[in-house]
Amino acid sequence: MAIKTKSTRRRNIRYKIRKKIEGSANLPRLSVFRSNKCIYAQLIDDIAGHTLAASDSKSVSGTKTEAAKEAGKKIAEKAKAAGIENVVFDRSGYLYHGRIKAFAEGAREGGLKF
Numbered sequence: 001m002a003i004k005t006k007s008t009r010r011r012n013i014r015y016k017i018r019k020k021i022e023g024s025a026n027l028p029r030l031s032v033f034r035s036n037k038c039i040y041a042q043l044i045d046d047i048a049g050h051t052l053a054a055s056d057s058k059s060v061s062g063t064k065t066e067a068a069k070e071a072g073k074k075i076a077e078k079a080k081a082a083g084i085e086n087v088v089f090d091r092s093g094y095l096y097h098g099r100i101k102a103f104a105e106g107a108r109e110g111g112l113k114f
Contacts, residue, residue, distance in 0.1 A: 010093035021088045022046045030075070030087040030114065032103060034094055039068045039103055041075045043087065053078040068099040069106035076110020089114040 023029030028043040043052040055075035057067035079087065087107075094100045107114075 014093035068103040072103040072106025073110040
């Protein structure tokens, strides 16, 4: 039996999630990537293959969790400016805990619905 690493486990979960959800122009996919320092997010129209808006936590000071929450608010503002209220949340295989949860809460506070 092969040993599963964190990256292979996350990749398998990500593939399962992507089979089930798809973004469109009316209901884009909110994709999140978490690095050791920052959190990055994109609103993606999978049908056309375009990124509608993007945000990150590079310029935000404070703890990583606070920065993730601010990045969520920032992507919500950009989505509102583009006329988007509803999105499909793609956590990219990360557990809904910590920075991912803070990001989602920040996006909801900013006015996004998912």
